[in-house]
Amino acid sequence: MADQYDVVVIGAGPAGYVAAIRCAQLGFKTACVEKWIDEDNNPVLGGTCLNTGCIPSKALLDTSHKFVEAQHDFEVHGIKAGKVSIDVPAMIDRKRKVVKQLTGGVAGLFKGNKVDGVSGAGKVVAKDKVEVTDHEGKKTELSAKNIIIAAGSVPIDIPPTPIDQDVIVDSTGALEFSEVPKKLGVIGAGVIGLELGSVWARLGAEVTVLEAMDDFLPAADRQIAKEALKLFTKQGLDIKLGAKVTGSKISGKGAKKSVNVEYTDSEGEQKAQFDKLIVAVGRKPYTEALLDSSVGVELDERGRIKVDDQCATNIPGIYACGDVVRGPMLAHKGMEEGVMVAERLADKKTQVNYDLVPSVIYTHPEIAWVGKNEEELKEAGVDYNVGNFPFAASGRALAANDSDGMVKMLADAKTDRILGCQIIGPSAADLLQQIVIAMEFSASAEDIGLTMFSHPALSEAVHEAALAVNGHAIHIGNRKRRK
Numbered sequence: 001m002a003d004q005y006d007v008v009v010i011g012a013g014p015a016g017y018v019a020a021i022r023c024a025q026l027g028f029k030t031a032c033v034e035k036w037i038d039e040d041n042n043p044v045l046g047g048t049c050l051n052t053g054c055i056p057s058k059a060l061l062d063t064s065h066k067f068v069e070a071q072h073d074f075e076v077h078g079i080k081a082g083k084v085s086i087d088v089p090a091m092i093d094r095k096r097k098v099v100k101q102l103t104g105g106v107a108g109l110f111k112g113n114k115v116d117g118v119s120g121a122g123k124v125v126a127k128d129k130v131e132v133t134d135h136e137g138k139k140t141e142l143s144a145k146n147i148i149i150a151a152g153s154v155p156i157d158i159p160p161t162p163i164d165q166d167v168i169v170d171s172t173g174a175l176e177f178s179e180v181p182k183k184l185g186v187i188g189a190g191v192i193g194l195e196l197g198s199v200w201a202r203l204g205a206e207v208t209v210l211e212a213m214d215d216f217l218p219a220a221d222r223q224i225a226k227e228a229l230k231l232f233t234k235q236g237l238d239i240k241l242g243a244k245v246t247g248s249k250i251s252g253k254g255a256k257k258s259v260n261v262e263y264t265d266s267e268g269e270q271k272a273q274f275d276k277l278i279v280a281v282g283r284k285p286y287t288e289a290l291l292d293s294s295v296g297v298e299l300d301e302r303g304r305i306k307v308d309d310q311c312a313t314n315i316p317g318i319y320a321c322g323d324v325v326r327g328p329m330l331a332h333k334g335m336e337e338g339v340m341v342a343e344r345l346a347d348k349k350t351q352v353n354y355d356l357v358p359s360v361i362y363t364h365p366e367i368a369w370v371g372k373n374e375e376e377l378k379e380a381g382v383d384y385n386v387g388n389f390p391f392a393a394s395g396r397a398l399a400a401n402d403s404d405g406m407v408k409m410l411a412d413a414k415t416d417r418i419l420g421c422q423i424i425g426p427s428a429a430d431l432l433q434q435i436v437i438a439m440e441f442s443a444s445a446e447d448i449g450l451t452m453f454s455h456p457a458l459s460e461a462v463h464e465a466a467l468a469v470n471g472h473a474i475h476i477g478n479r480k481r482r483k
């Protein structure tokens with residue numbers, strides 16, 4: 001007889017493992033099915049985020065940032081460290097250890113919360129049945145009162161540059177280079193292109209980013225995107241906008257392999273040669289061999305599992321969350337959806353506030369935003385006030401010799417309610433979180449202005465931007481002074 005569960009979760013990425021843990025905390029008998037295994041056939045938990053996404057990319061970003069600091073910034077502080085060099089295999093090894101620690105942590109959390117981890121590929125074969133095929137092809141069946149699908153996403157590949165994970169790689173391959181490529185091409189100036197392009201540029205690669213769109217970071221506030229383009233160009237990233245890749249050819253053998261890339265831009269046909277090429281043109285939902293058609297779970301026009309605001313599919317008892325459904329492909333969005341689904345199964349009224357999903361690009365400086373940007377407010381015809389504060393006027397940023405960027409806050413002109421905040425600067429992700437909380441509580445810019453901030457701290461820039469919204473900033477001239 002099939003094992004009986006209250007909830008079977010498919011996928012142990014951030015959406016799935018969080019959903020499973022919360023379900024178990026709420027008293028449901030829960031299993032989480034994950035097909036990822038390591039070279040010794042041991043189950044691997046944590047999904048893209050922990051294994052090939054958020055965590056390993058941040059580990060390499062942190063190492064490469066320290067390398068840049070040691071090379072260029074120490075001297076400004078009077079520290080003489082001599083000639084520094086990078087040991088790429090040691091850097092990659094450290095990254096693997098961080099990943100292993102965290103994935104092992106998820107296994108510990110499953111054990112502690114009594115979630116049954118089931119190794120194998122799960123397929124929804126009926127509205128209350130999941131068939132699991134293990135790595136030896138053995139099939140078992142789990143019966144479930146409720147099923148939560150959290151199967152995640154995979155990189156998109158494009159015909160002109162087929163991935164071989166040697167010379168032409170996706171984001172996973174770009175986390176595993178054994179040496180710094182001399183010339184690195186990146187297709188796509190999105191989040192992955194900028195983060196991983198930055199890693200290898202900081203370590204000495206000559207990096208060219210080919211972006212098909214004419215606009216840089218179209219989802220970001222224009223003023224912030226302009227500042228980012230200026231800073232990244234100064235850091236050595238050669239970002240070519242309006243560059244459409246049409247073909248590629250790998251030549252050479254062994255360590256001498258390289259790739260010739262053809263692309264067109266406003267000046268016509270162009271060619272470039274790279275030692276490695278990263279393709280980072282977005283990700284797509286992963287639904288391969290996941291759903292038996294007899295069950296009738298609907299997909300949308302982009303192949304995502306169709307869900308409502310509470311992550312319910314069209315089939316009662318089947319839910320889906322994370323990258324496999326609509327909305328931004330972000331770990332924190334998936335985790336909150338996982339919690340929401342679990343709590344709704346326990347009859348709680350939990351909701352995800354999709355208007356306040358923070359976005360972060362972990363370059364240096366970091367770029368982070370939440371809510372509406374200036375262009376969106378203009379387009380919606382909303383009357384707003386803006387407050388800007390540059391880190392160049394922050395005592396703490398200057399003390400750290402890390403003063404590029406600014407905080408920009410937007411508030412309703414009539415009510416003063418904060419409508420959005422964009423930050424480019426040191427620790428932007430952590431600084432932004434203060435405003436995400438403030439916006440959850442419908443705060444006004446004045447509320448932030450009347451709050452006491454520790455001195456000297458980077459967060460004073462957020463305080464001053466809030467004061468600037470109403471023309472009261474103390475440490476910078478105000479564009480419009482209001483009483």
Ligand code: FAD
Nearest residue numbers: 011013014015035047048049053122152322323329330331
């Ligand atoms: P996933 O993490 O993709 O997990 C899905 C899991 O389901 C996988 O383990 C998969 O093996 C498993 N699975 C799939 N099908 C089946 C099946 N049939 N049976 C059993 N198991 C199955 N997001 C951020 O918020 N911040 C970041 O800094 C960030 N950095 C990133 C950097 C990179 C390089 C990449 C690639 C992504 C990054 N992301 C980041 C995005 C983030 O990784 C994803 O949004 C997040 O992992 C999605 O979580 P998920 O649980 O929906 O899916």
Ligand code: NAD
Nearest residue numbers: 188189190191192193211212213280281282283329360361
């Ligand atoms: P993305 O959507 O951020 O960027 C892809 C870029 O590639 C876009 O600018 C797009 O215009 C460009 N592009 C598309 N097709 C192209 C082509 N043929 N030639 C040249 N350029 C082309 O996607 P990504 O960077 O691959 O990241 C995938 C997902 O992973 C994102 O949705 C993001 O949410 C998530 N992610 C998040 C973080 C983070 O939160 N810090 C980090 C990495 C990844």
